[in-house]
Amino acid sequence: MIREPLIFELSDQEKSAFLWPPLDVPAPKEKLAGLPLRQEISDFPQVSEPEVVRHFHRLSRTNYSVDEGFYPLGSCTMKFNPKVNEKVAALSGFTGGHPLLPEDLVQGNLRVLKWLEELLKEITGMAAFTLQPAAGAHGELTGMMLIRSYHERQGHPRKYVLIPDSAHGTNPSSAHLCGYQVIEIKSNEQGTVDLAALREAMTEEVAALMITNPNTLGIFESNISEIADIVHQRGGFLYMDGANMNALMGRFRPGDSGVDVIHLNLHKTFSTPHGGGGPGSGPVGVSEKLEPFLPVPVVVQEGDRFRLDYNRPYSIGRVRSFYGNFLVVVKALAYILALGSQGLKEVSGIAVLNANYIRRSLEDVYYLQYTTPTLHECVFSDKFQRKYGVNNLDIAKRLIDYGLHPPTVSFPLTVHGALMIEPTETESKRDLDMFIQAMRKIAQEAAQQPELLKEAPHTTYVRRLDETRAARQPVLRWRPEGSDRE
Amino acid sequence: MKYISLSTQDIKEMMKVIGIDHLDDLFTTIPEKIRYPGALKIPGPFSEPELVQLFQEMAEHQNSYASLTSFLGGGAYPHFIPAVVDYVSSRGEFVSPYTPYQPEVSQGTLQAIFEFQTLICQLTGLDMANASLYDGASGAAEAVLMASRITRRPKVVLAASLHPQYRQTIRTYCRNIGLILEEVAFTEEGRVDLESLDKLVDNQTAAVVVQSPNYFGVVEEWAPVFQISRQKGALGIAVIAEALSLALLQPPGEAGADIATGEGQSFGLPLAYGGPYLGFMACRQEFIRQFPGRIAGETIDVEGRRGYVLTLSTREQHIRREKATSNICTNQAWCALRATIYLELLGRRGLRELALHNFYKANYLREELSKIPGLSLKFKGPVFNEFVLQLPVAPSQLEPYFREKKIIPGVKLEEDYPQLKNCLLICATEVHSKDQLDKLVEVMAAALDHRPKKGGQS
Numbered sequence: 001m002i003r004e005p006l007i008f009e010l011s012d013q014e015k016s017a018f019l020w021p022p023l024d025v026p027a028p029k030e031k032l033a034g035l036p037l038r039q040e041i042s043d044f045p046q047v048s049e050p051e052v053v054r055h056f057h058r059l060s061r062t063n064y065s066v067d068e069g070f071y072p073l074g075s076c077t078m079k080f081n082p083k084v085n086e087k088v089a090a091l092s093g094f095t096g097g098h099p100l101l102p103e104d105l106v107q108g109n110l111r112v113l114k115w116l117e118e119l120l121k122e123i124t125g126m127a128a129f130t131l132q133p134a135a136g137a138h139g140e141l142t143g144m145m146l147i148r149s150y151h152e153r154q155g156h157p158r159k160y161v162l163i164p165d166s167a168h169g170t171n172p173s174s175a176h177l178c179g180y181q182v183i184e185i186k187s188n189e190q191g192t193v194d195l196a197a198l199r200e201a202m203t204e205e206v207a208a209l210m211i212t213n214p215n216t217l218g219i220f221e222s223n224i225s226e227i228a229d230i231v232h233q234r235g236g237f238l239y240m241d242g243a244n245m246n247a248l249m250g251r252f253r254p255g256d257s258g259v260d261v262i263h264l265n266l267h268k269t270f271s272t273p274h275g276g277g278g279p280g281s282g283p284v285g286v287s288e289k290l291e292p293f294l295p296v297p298v299v300v301q302e303g304d305r306f307r308l309d310y311n312r313p314y315s316i317g318r319v320r321s322f323y324g325n326f327l328v329v330v331k332a333l334a335y336i337l338a339l340g341s342q343g344l345k346e347v348s349g350i351a352v353l354n355a356n357y358i359r360r361s362l363e364d365v366y367y368l369q370y371t372t373p374t375l376h377e378c379v380f381s382d383k384f385q386r387k388y389g390v391n392n393l394d395i396a397k398r399l400i401d402y403g404l405h406p407p408t409v410s411f412p413l414t415v416h417g418a419l420m421i422e423p424t425e426t427e428s429k430r431d432l433d434m435f436i437q438a439m440r441k442i443a444q445e446a447a448q449q450p451e452l453l454k455e456a457p458h459t460t461y462v463r464r465l466d467e468t469r470a471a472r473q474p475v476l477r478w479r480p481e482g483s484d485r486e
Numbered sequence: 487m488k489y490i491s492l493s494t495q496d497i498k499e500m501m502k503v504i505g506i507d508h509l510d511d512l513f514t515t516i517p518e519k520i521r522y523p524g525a526l527k528i529p530g531p532f533s534e535p536e537l538v539q540l541f542q543e544m545a546e547h548q549n550s551y552a553s554l555t556s557f558l559g560g561g562a563y564p565h566f567i568p569a570v571v572d573y574v575s576s577r578g579e580f581v582s583p584y585t586p587y588q589p590e591v592s593q594g595t596l597q598a599i600f601e602f603q604t605l606i607c608q609l610t611g612l613d614m615a616n617a618s619l620y621d622g623a624s625g626a627a628e629a630v631l632m633a634s635r636i637t638r639r640p641k642v643v644l645a646a647s648l649h650p651q652y653r654q655t656i657r658t659y660c661r662n663i664g665l666i667l668e669e670v671a672f673t674e675e676g677r678v679d680l681e682s683l684d685k686l687v688d689n690q691t692a693a694v695v696v697q698s699p700n701y702f703g704v705v706e707e708w709a710p711v712f713q714i715s716r717q718k719g720a721l722g723i724a725v726i727a728e729a730l731s732l733a734l735l736q737p738p739g740e741a742g743a744d745i746a747t748g749e750g751q752s753f754g755l756p757l758a759y760g761g762p763y764l765g766f767m768a769c770r771q772e773f774i775r776q777f778p779g780r781i782a783g784e785t786i787d788v789e790g791r792r793g794y795v796l797t798l799s800t801r802e803q804h805i806r807r808e809k810a811t812s813n814i815c816t817n818q819a820w821c822a823l824r825a826t827i828y829l830e831l832l833g834r835r836g837l838r839e840l841a842l843h844n845f846y847k848a849n850y851l852r853e854e855l856s857k858i859p860g861l862s863l864k865f866k867g868p869v870f871n872e873f874v875l876q877l878p879v880a881p882s883q884l885e886p887y888f889r890e891k892k893i894i895p896g897v898k899l900e901e902d903y904p905q906l907k908n909c910l911l912i913c914a915t916e917v918h919s920k921d922q923l924d925k926l927v928e929v930m931a932a933a934l935d936h937r938p939k940k941g942g943q944s
Contacts, residue, residue: 003791004597006597006600006601006604007601007830008601008604011833013834015833016833016835016836017570017830017831017832017833017836018568018831018832018833018836019836020836020839020840020843020916023842023843023846023847024919024920025846025847025850025920025923026846026850027842027846031845031846031849032845034868035705035734035735035868036705036707036708036709036735036736036741037734037735037736038611038732038733038734038735038736038737038740040834040838041608041609041733041834041837041838042608043608044605044608044829044833044834044837045829045830045833045834046833046834046835047830047833049570049831052570052574052827052830052831053570053573053574055830056574056577056580056594056598056827057574057577059593059594059597059598060574060577060579060580060594061579061594062591062592062593062594062597063579063580063583063591063592063593063594063595064583064588064591064592065578065579065580065581065582065583066578066582066583067578067579067581067582068578068579071583071584073584073587076584078584079489080489081581081582082489084534084537084538086576086581087538088537088538088541088542088545091541091542091545091546092545092546092552093542093544093545093546093549093552094541094545094549094758094759095756095757095758096551096552096756096757097549097551097757097758097759098551098556098558098562098564098757098759098894099562099757099759099760099761100558100560100562100897101551101556101558101759101894102885102894104550105549105550105551105554105894106549106551106759107548107549107550108543108544108545108546108547108548108549109544109549109759111544111548112544119528122526122527122528123526123528134620134621134624134761134762134818135620135814135815135816135817136815136816137803137813137814137815137816138620138624138813138814140813141813145658145662148662157662168804169802169803169804169805169806169807169810169815170803170804170813170815172803172807172808173803173806173807173808173810173812173813174813175808176808176809176810176813177631177659177662177663177812177813178662178663179662179663179664181808182807182808219515220513220515220516222515222516222517224520225517225519225520248516249526250522250525250526251513251516251521251522252516252520252521252522253522256520256522257520265816267816271489273581273582273820274582274583274584274585274816275580275581275582275818275819275820275821275823276580276583276584276585276586276592276595276598276819276820276823277584277585277586277595277617277780277816277817277819277820278585278618278762278816278817278818278819278820278821279761279762279816279818279819279820279821280816295658316658316661317654317655317657317658317661318623318651318654318655318657318658319624319655319658319659320620320621320623320624320651320655320761321561321562321621321622321623321624321649321651321652321655321749321760321761321763322561322562322621322651322759322760322761323759323760323761324760324761325761325762326758326759326760326761326762327756327758327761327762328761328762330541334537334541336528336530337528337529337530337531337532337537337540338488338489338530338531338532338534338537339487339489339528339530339531340528340529340530340531340532341525341526341527341528341530342487342525342531343487343530343531344526344528345525345526346487346490347487347489347490349509349510349512350490350492350497350509352509352512352513353492353497353500353501353504353509353512354492354500356504356512357500357503357504360503360504360505361503372515373512373514373515375512375513375515396588397588397590400588400590400591405588405591406588408587411804425489425490426489426490426491427491428491428492428496429491429492429493429496429499429500431491455788457590457591460590460591461590461593462589462590462593462787462791462792462793463590463787463788463789463791464590464787464788465589465590465785465786465787465793465794465795466785466786466787466788467589467785467795467797469785469786470783470784470785470795470797471783471797471798471799471800474774474783474797474798475783475784475785476600476603476614476615476781476782476783476784476797477600477603477604477607477613477614477615478600478601478604
């Protein structure tokens with residue numbers, strides 16, 4: 001494969017890739033006087049159009065993607081991204097509208113926003129939604145702010161937020177950003193919230209419990225109603241991280257079981273593409289009690305007209321500019337409508353079937369720390385392989401040689417050497433079997449040729465990279481040769 | 487269902503392997519009393535042709551702005567998007583992967599991020615940049631939090647000419663951690679009042695936040711602002727809501743900024759009713775440990791070949807949990823990719839030329855409008871691609887006439903700035919032809935003639 005240089009290394013100041021039309025207004029140079037001007041940007045690239053296109057085309061070929069194949073990254077719900085979603089989100093009526101256009105000219109946009117809110121309410125059983133958060137973690141932060149504002153209005157914001165030890169790192173980070181101290185709750189032997197530990201920790205200084213359901217082990221928190229009762233009895237709120245909602249659609253509605261706040265990830269459950277790390281969208285659903293605190297603006301429907309409401313005295317305020325990642329919302333709406341009620345239920349059914357099929361097919365060769373039944377994902381560990389000097393990362397890297405994307409590694413933290421597998425519902429049996437066979441083969445290789453794993457991957461554009469060097473001697477940007485910095 | 491790839495036979499075989507008779511058997515851990523009994527009330531399933539028709543109806547008919555010429559800016563700017571940007575960025579290899587946790591199969595994304603970081607450093611004149619943040623507003627909020635961590639001081643001074651939505655977002659982010667926000671007024675020129683700033687900033691100030699071009703389109707003198715912040719040991723945060731201005735104006739790093747953050751929507755992202763956009767951030771090297779967000783770094787593989795990885799992750803939530811520098815996980819990577827393609831395609835000359843076109847178009851329009859009797863320029867300070875026009879009446883009074891002439895003349899400022907009565911923020915970029923600019927001038931003059939003679943105030 002051709003090794004692709006940085007664009008800066010291809011640059012030649014004589015070349016250019018883009019021509020603007022002649023300026024059609026007067027351009028007297030003296031107009032620029034009085035402005036703090038910059039020098040021409042030194043070392044900015046200057047290449048031809050074919051070079052730009054080939055540069056990115058070649059780079060793209062070094063990426064693995066969902067369009068290419070199986071991507072069982074646990075907790076990320078890497079399902080197929082339907083192509084009609086891209087088509088409708090690219091309609092010029094959606095892409096062209098300035099966010100400050102008068103409301104009467106963007107009724108279609110507002111209808112999209114309101115419609116998705118309504119559908120998410122139906123799917124989750126929550127009383128109201130905001131679509132503004134740009135990603136899951138942004139939704140968490142927004143949700144915690146709502147809770148804090150409510151408590152403040154009761155006279156005391158409270159001090160702590162309870163979070164199980166299996167939680168995603170964004171949970172404690174979001175709670176902390178919102179001014180709370182985090183108390184970690186240990187999981188029990190089944191891998192779920194320990195009710196006794198929760199009862200003990202749940203005081204009137206606790207603002208909320210943040211749980212993920214199904215949790216990061218893929219286990220449904222069966223005691224969700226009791227958990228809600230314990231939290232509510234002390235005046236706290238139950239926050240549910242809805243990252244794993246793909247397991248539940250049409251089968252369980254958090255709002256019906258005492259969940260007060262939930263965030264969803266449109267870029268997980270609702271099929272919008274991840275784009276190599278965003279844009280996502282992290283809508284937040286709330287119970288009636290918290291609705292007055294939602295960020296502004298709120299989309300309001302009056303008859304068949306829609307408007308944006310800023311007159312919300314209890315609102316936490318704005319969490320970003322404008323109204324959210326609108327085009328992501330368009331795609332998620334298209335997805336839900338393409339599936340309908342029955343389709344959504346089928347999604348959760350098949351997602352859970354696929355995960356259990358993998359679990360069953362690998363549990364004799366990979367260690368399963370928790371034997372509790374799981375839903376949409378399963379978490380193995382490298383315990384059986386460690387005796388050969390092979391760890392979970394080696395297994396992951398070896399999978400790449402088989403043309404597959406690795407599972408999530410070393411998360412959740414409650415499983416040492418974790419391999420967290422989430423196949424999603426869109427995969428064929430052939431792809432699932434390919435993965436299972438590769439994993440079984442790798443288990444054999446671990447015993448017989450461990451170096452094959454330790455040196456993996458062998459077949460990629462670059463092989464295993466020195467991450468320690470990257471962190472210790474950070475090179476975070478290109479500089480021209482001979483420059484005196486770095 | 488078309489997004490599912492299992493046949494009935496497949497399902498049967500798989501259930502047999504698992505040892506169940508029915509899919510519902512997989513959900514027994516959900517107690518029966520809380521299992522959802524009915525069918526969700528969701529319309530559909532819609533076929534693809536039906537979906538396209540439905541969305542076309544909403545996009546093209548229920549949205550009815552297409553035939554109007556808009557001069558709206560104010561944090562979102564209409565710019566031409568070259569074909570290459572759409573074409574290249576829509577490749578499935580860029581659209582459909584996750585965050586590049588496995589660098590060996592993510593070099594395309596990682597190298598693009600590395601190039602993006604370099605471009606942002608070059609544009610801002612600072613040492614390091616991250617892989618992106620959500621948008622300009624949340625980027626400004628992250629910068630304020632970062633400054634408070636670095637200085638451990640409780641006060642932040644915001645320019646009143648900072649985008650109102652950015653100020654509101656900063657307020658939301660800061661409220662719960664006890665940061666005190668103060669605002670510094672603007673002068674008659676529309677620039678930060680340096681005298682007041684000097685008085686406001688003291689040894690309790692964590693940061694001074696100034697936007698340029700500011701919300702009124704006026705280009706600030708950053709250097710004296712950041713001189714004041716530096717003297718008092720506060721950090722200087724430069725906010726750029728119109729990233730294109732960086733191609734023409736003094737880079738904030740050169741003017742003494744410690745952190746620069748802003749909105750990169752102008753670099754190849756459609757207006758899209760406000761998102762997804764692109765937050766960017768850059769800072770001086772010394773603040774590396776307090777920097778929020780993902781960062782790509784260069785390294786080598788076991789064969790000594792150059793490659794890229796996500797690095798310095800000990801700052802981040804998945805390692806540091808509640809002690810992380812930010813809770814951000816998913817960012818706006820694909821938007822950053824588009825910006826990278828856009829900037830590399832335009833290149834040094836193309837970008838500079840575009841910035842000049844924006845400058846001259848807006849300044850032409852500004853001058854022509856200011857010749858109309860009864861209209862005046864609210865601020866005398868130099869502008870980049872938008873400016874504030876003072877009308878003799880409330881802009882809302884002229885709205886029906888403008889609408890009839892198929893023009894959206896600008897953003898009304900009075901809601902956010904009660905003191906800016908009858909003021910309109912007007913933006914012109916390369917997408918506006920001279921004819922369109924002239925038409926706005928003509929319609930504006932006519933509108934003033936047509937206005938109801940009584941009722942000068944709304």
